[in-house]
Each structure stands twice: as structure tokens, then as C-alpha cells.
Amino acid sequence: MENRKLLEVKDLVVHFDTFQGAVQAVRGVSWYLKEKETVAIVGESGCGKTVSIQTVIGLNPRKNGSVRGGEVLFEGKDLLALTQKEMREYQGNQLSIIFQDPFTFLNPTMTVGEQIMEPYLLHSRASRQEARARALEILRLISLPNPEETMKRYPHQLSGGMRQRVMVAMALICDPKILFADEPTTALDVTIQAQIMELMNGLKEKLNTSIVLITHDMGVVANMAERIYVMYAGKIVEHGDAETVFHHPKHPYTWGLLGSVPRLDERIQSELYSIPGTPPDLIAPPKGCAFAARCRYAKQICRKCEPPRIGFEEPEHYAYCWLNHPECIRRNGVTVREEE
Amino acid sequence: MANQVPLLELKHVKTSFKVPQGVLKAVNGVSLTIYKGETVGLVGESGCGKSTLGKTILRLYRPDEGQVLYEGRDIWSYRGREKKQYTRKVQMIFQDPYACLDPLSVVSDIVAEGLRIHRMYEGQALEDRVTELLQMVGLGREHASRFPHEFSGGQRQRIGIARALSLEPELIVCDEPISALDVSIQAQVVNLLKKLQKEMGLSYLFITHDLSMVRQISNRIAVMYLGSLVEIADSEDIYLKHYHPYTKALLSAIPIADPAVERSRRRILLGGDVPSPVNLPKGCSFCGRCPDACDQCRREAPQLREIEPGHFVACHLAGAKKTVQK
Numbered sequence: 286m287e288n289r290k291l292l293e294v295k296d297l298v299v300h301f302d303t304f305q306g307a308v309q310a311v312r313g314v315s316w317y318l319k320e321k322e323t324v325a326i327v328g329e330s331g332c333g334k335t336v337s338i339q340t341v342i343g344l345n346p347r348k349n350g351s352v353r354g355g356e357v358l359f360e361g362k363d364l365l366a367l368t369q370k371e372m373r374e375y376q377g378n379q380l381s382i383i384f385q386d387p388f389t390f391l392n393p394t395m396t397v398g399e400q401i402m403e404p405y406l407l408h409s410r411a412s413r414q415e416a417r418a419r420a421l422e423i424l425r426l427i428s429l430p431n432p433e434e435t436m437k438r439y440p441h442q443l444s445g446g447m448r449q450r451v452m453v454a455m456a457l458i459c460d461p462k463i464l465f466a467d468e469p470t471t472a473l474d475v476t477i478q479a480q481i482m483e484l485m486n487g488l489k490e491k492l493n494t495s496i497v498l499i500t501h502d503m504g505v506v507a508n509m510a511e512r513i514y515v516m517y518a519g520k521i522v523e524h525g526d527a528e529t530v531f532h533h534p535k536h537p538y539t540w541g542l543l544g545s546v547p548r549l550d551e552r553i554q555s556e557l558y559s560i561p562g563t564p565p566d567l568i569a570p571p572k573g574c575a576f577a578a579r580c581r582y583a584k585q586i587c588r589k590c591e592p593p594r595i596g597f598e599e600p601e602h603y604a605y606c607w608l609n610h611p612e613c614i615r616r617n618g619v620t621v622r623e624e625e
Numbered sequence: 626m627a628n629q630v631p632l633l634e635l636k637h638v639k640t641s642f643k644v645p646q647g648v649l650k651a652v653n654g655v656s657l658t659i660y661k662g663e664t665v666g667l668v669g670e671s672g673c674g675k676s677t678l679g680k681t682i683l684r685l686y687r688p689d690e691g692q693v694l695y696e697g698r699d700i701w702s703y704r705g706r707e708k709k710q711y712t713r714k715v716q717m718i719f720q721d722p723y724a725c726l727d728p729l730s731v732v733s734d735i736v737a738e739g740l741r742i743h744r745m746y747e748g749q750a751l752e753d754r755v756t757e758l759l760q761m762v763g764l765g766r767e768h769a770s771r772f773p774h775e776f777s778g779g780q781r782q783r784i785g786i787a788r789a790l791s792l793e794p795e796l797i798v799c800d801e802p803i804s805a806l807d808v809s810i811q812a813q814v815v816n817l818l819k820k821l822q823k824e825m826g827l828s829y830l831f832i833t834h835d836l837s838m839v840r841q842i843s844n845r846i847a848v849m850y851l852g853s854l855v856e857i858a859d860s861e862d863i864y865l866k867h868y869h870p871y872t873k874a875l876l877s878a879i880p881i882a883d884p885a886v887e888r889s890r891r892r893i894l895l896g897g898d899v900p901s902p903v904n905l906p907k908g909c910s911f912c913g914r915c916p917d918a919c920d921q922c923r924r925e926a927p928q929l930r931e932i933e934p935g936h937f938v939a940c941h942l943a944g945a946k947k948t949v950q951k
Contacts, residue, residue, distance in 0.1 A: 502808070531885075545809045
């Protein structure tokens with residue numbers, strides 16, 4: 286794939302001021318998205334994945350200076366340097382977002398049709414007739430049953446899956462270049478999840494939209510993503526194309542994430558693998574590797590120095606972990622725990 | 626399963642609610658047995674009646690028809706003290722760890738509430754018991770004086786588990802205890818529940834929509850659709866042998882965490898949503914979404930049949946030779 290980079294995030298740092306101190310939600314994250322590509326950002330809740338994409342499309346308040354550094358280049362333009370008014374030109378237009386919860390994002394007092402038309406009316410200066418026609422076109426595209434009837438309904442009259450489709454329609458009506466999907470299927474049933482995944486995979490072909498997928502469900506990632514960024518405690522810990530990350534993961538956190546997902550096609554285990562402990566407090570992130578406290582392979586150096594970026598054979602596959610350092614002690618080719 | 630003692634038996638239980646549009650049959654004739662020390666997984670989409678079934682078992686809803694037998698006695702025949710005893714023996718773990726804990730009580734009060742109501746411990750013994758319970762679920766004494774908002778989702782779920790365990794129950798109805806949690810925490814909670822079961826000989830009814838996780842904890846799995854059970858099988862079996870088209874669709878909808886497998890898989894996509902359980906149509910409740918539905922399916926509702934030992938399916942076409950008339 287020789288497509289050019291559509292979006293590039295460089296060293297993004299986002300802090301939030303609280304009474305206890307600044308929460309370092311995103312601590313220097315770099316990633317990019319090419320045209321017609323689906324990239325997944327994977328991690329647990331609180332790892333900063335949502336914050337980083339909300340910052341990209343300008344949904345974080347700027348007043349308290351939450352963005353502490355970095356660049357977000359969209360087609361060569363730094364989005365962070367734009368004013369809020371300039372940013373509005375992009376929001377819902379070239380950059381649109383699908384939120385997680387299909388029960389709270391729709392306005393309960395407006396019909397679904399109005400809400401789908403709204404971004405189009407704002408951005409394209411089209412007449413209401415044109416907007417209606419466009420909305421119907423989109424609803425047909427995402428195969429919502431009888432779109433004309435649905436347009437007249439209110440959100441409470443729709444099921445969760447239908448609402449999520451309405452959200453997708455709202456996000457797509459302006460023909461966005463990038464669709465950010467923040468846990469688009471987490472709140473849905475598996476059968477509806479399968480429908481939405483199919484829908485989003487199809488859209489890439491039909492509309493040439495690139496997708497940034499945020500999720501903690503490795504199954505959804507396996508189904509949709511071409512490249513994967515694994516995020517932990519505000520940092521990216523591993524990156525690679527989907528096959529590499531799933532089949533040759535190099536970071537213990539990725540091992541843990543993959544291991545704790547029971548697979549339907551595997552036998553029943555007596556005990557599920559789980560990552561012990563909980564993610565660190567980001568008000569005072571630990572020195573060294575943030576994962577060290579939960580990592581069974583942690584060495585002294587992990588607690589003292591931050592691991593460097595180490596690349597592997599596959600192009601662009603890299604991880605931040607001392608275990609992969611060439612000077613790390615190995616026995617029979619396997620990294621072993623250092624006696625302390 | 627032959628020599629096992631049934632703990633809870635549901636016999637043709639029907640629970641319905643009156644709504645303006647008619648009668649909502651949330652649970653529509655369910656028969657299920659839970660044996661001592663066993664985990665039964667109850668799987669289905671939202672709105673299929675699985676939580677209503679759980680609450681019917683807890684004696685929170687009274688069934689319109691059918692019986693809920695606990696150790697052979699109808700739970701609605703209880704009088705006086707027996708009612709209170711029953712609320713001790715059967716406990717529930719709720720889905721939303723953020724909503725099920727009183728935000729104004731500290732953890733020790735939340736866990737001790739049931740113990741106080743049932744006068745099981747007093748004074749220092751009560752405090753010790755609370756500490757013991759917290760340790761059992763992997764929390765410490767220092768957590769006892771904190772408020773729920775100071776905990777993460779996984780920790781709150783542990784508090785919910787400690788509260789359910791406090792009364793030394795025999796059966797715990799777990800209503801989607803893990804769906805609100807992160808994957809790595811889900812595994813922790815499932816392992817904890819398994820460990821407690823081994824130590825205390827608990828039985829679980831594990832309600833969820835996540836077939837891949839429920840398979841790891843359950844002995845048997847019951848698949849529910851629109852108020853009725855459509856398939857019951859051993860959890861080892863169900864991935865390899867499943868007969869009901871709904872079970873097939875459910876299994877194929879679950880993504881497998883491997884891109885190579887995902888690419889080569891063929892998915893059975895179910896059209897549409899679960900139909901409304903108000904004024905259910907005649908015949909099989911699944912026939913509107915079923916790819917193989919025939920005339921018989923639209924006419925009469927299928928009953929659960931034993932297709933193989935221990936494997937029950939409610940489908941006219943299951944096991945039959947392909948004599949499908951469209």
C-alpha cells in the first residue's frame with residue numbers, strides 16, 4: 286500500500302488539570318493514518334486512547350491548556366494550531382466521529398432525520414430538500430430498513446443497533462475523509478456488532494473513508510484493522526500490522542491483552558490468563574516502564590529507565606520494552622527473569 | 626449429570642408485564658434445572674428476557690404460570706421466616722458496578738448490610754467477617770472505610786461479589802457481571818468466581834451475551850431467544866455441535882481474535898433486530914429472522930427436544946433430514 290499519510294499525530298501530550306494535580310492522559314503519542322486504511326488503537330479504559338482522538342478532532346477544551354505539546358497534521362495542516370472556529374470547518378465534515386454509547390448521543394427531542402441532516406445543512410449550504418435526499422441516500426447505503434419512516438422517528442423509538450446506524454449515517458453524510466470510531470460496538474449485542482462491523486468494512490470500499498478504530502475488543506480489531514497501535518498508560522507500547530501484532534507480539538502487555546481473550550475455537554481453559562493489578566495512576570505515572578508493576582518479566586531496569594523503541598524484522602513493527610533489547614539476558618533464546 | 630442433586634428447577638415459567646400495547650411476555654415458558662455446584666450460562670441478546678428470568682428466580686417477580694422449585698419446594702409457597710431464609714440462600718451480582726453500590730455508604734457498610742439484616746454476626750465478629758470477605762475477593766482491610774467512587778470498575782465488581790457472598794448463599798445469579806469491564810479485568814473476575822465456586826461449592830446462573838467468555842465458566846449453556854430457551858448443551862459441546870439456527874448465528878457473530886481466522890470465516894448475518902416481545906406471533910419466535918424457516922415454523926412453536934444425551938434443541942428442523950418445504 287503506497288498511499289500517502291492522511292493524518293499524522295506527532296508526540297501528542299495531553300494533560301488535564303485536577304485538584305490532585307495534572308492527569309497525564311496522553312504522554313507523547315505518535316501515529317499516522319494512510320488513505321483507505323483502518324487503524325486500530327487498542328488498550329484498556331483510561332489508557333488515553335479516547336482522549337488522543339478527541340484531541341485530534343478538537344473536542345477537548347482548549348482553555349485550560351490541556352494540549353501540552355505535539356502536532357496533528359491533517360493533509361499537511363496542523364490542526365492544533367487552528368482556532369476553534371476554523372476547526373469547526375473540519376468537525377463532522379472531513380473528520381467525523383462515532384461515539385460509544387448509542388443511548389446518549391442522540392438528541393431525544395429531535396427526529397432522527399433532522400439530526401442526520403444537521404451536519405450536512407451546516408457544512409454544505411444545501412437546501413433542506415437536498416439534505417433530505419442526501420440523508421435518504423446515506424440511510425439506504427447503510428441498509429437501514431424503510432429509511433423514510435425512520436427519518437420521522439425519535440431516538441427512543443429505535444433499538445440500540447438502529448441508533449448506532451443513525452450515528453453512522455450522521456458521521457457519513459458529509460463524506461468524511463476520516464471516520465473516528467470510538468468503541469462503536471461495545472454497547473451492542475454480538476449479532477448487531479457483526480452487522481455494524483460488516484457495515485463499516487463495506488464503507489471503506491464504497492466511500493474511500495479511512496477509519497480510526499478505538500476498542501479494547503481484540504476480536505473486533507482482528508476483524509477490521511490493518512494496522513494496530515497498542516496503547517498503555519498514555520503511551521504507545523507496540524505497533525505493527527494486524528497479522529504481526531496478533532501472531533508475533535513483542536510487548537508483554539500485548540501478550541496479556543491477547544491472552545485474556547477467550548477464543549471460541551479453542552478448548553476451555555481451567556483458568557483464564559489475566560493481567561494482574563490495575564493500570565497506574567496517571568497523576569504520578571511511575572518512573573521507567575509504566576507496565577512494569579503488572580509485568581511478570583519486569584527487571585530492575587524496567588523500573589528505572591523508560592524502554593527505548595526497538596524495531597523488528599517486519600517493517601514498522603516496533604515495541605517499547607527492555608525485553609527486546611539486544612543486551613537483555615536470554616536463555617535458550619527466551620528472555621528470562623533477572624534475579625534481584 | 627445423572628447423580629447430581631437439583632438445586633433449582635424452573636418448570637414452564639412464564640413472566641409477563643402489562644404494557645399499553647398489550648402483554649409483554651418477557652419469559653415465555655422456560656424449563657431449566659440448575660444442579661448443586663454447577664454453573665449454567667444463560668446467553669441471549671438484550672431484551673430476550675434473561676434478566677427477567679434471573680429476577681424471577683430471586684423471587685423479585687412472580688411468574689404468571691409455572692413454578693420455581695428450590696430444593697423441591699415452590700418458592701412462592703414460603704411463609705414468614707422461610708421467605709427471609711430464601712433471600713439469604715439466593716443472591717445476585719448485578720451488571721453495572723457503577724450503579725449497584727450505594728454511593729453514600731462505605732464499603733464495610735455495603736458488605737455488612739445483609740449480615741445485619743439476617744443477624745448473622747454482631748460487633749467485632751461482624752467487622753472480622755467483613756474483612757474476611759473483602760480478602761476473599763482480593764481487597765484489603767484498608768478498602769473497608771472507602772466509598773464506592775474511590776474504586777475502579779473491576780474493584781467495584783469485587784465489592785458486589787463480596788456482598789453477594791456475605792450471606793453464604795447456595796446459588797448466585799450473576800447478571801452480566803463482566804460486560805461493563807475491560808477484557809483484562811473480565812478474566813480476573815471470571816477466575817475469582819471460579820475460585821470461589823471451588824472453595825464454597827456455589828452454584829451460578831451466569832447471565833451474559835458473551836458466548837466466548839461464558840463458555841469458560843459454565844458447565845452447561847442455555848441459549849435464550851425472545852423469552853424461550855432454544856438450545857441447552859454442555860459448554861464443551863456447543864461450539865462443535867449446535868443445531869438451532871440462532872445459536873449458529875450467535876456463534877458466527879462473535880469475532881475471533883486472530884486476523885487470519887477472521888478473514889477466512891464466513892459469517893451468518895442475522896437481518897434486523899430482535900422483534901418486540903409484545904404480542905408475540907404464533908409459531909417459532911425466531912422464524913422471522915431464520916434463514917431456513919418453513920410453514921411448520923410459522924404455525925406451531927417448537928418444543929425443546931433431546932437430540933443427543935444432554936443436548937436439547939427447540940427447532941422443528943434440528944436433527945431432521947432435510948425435508949424443508951419453503
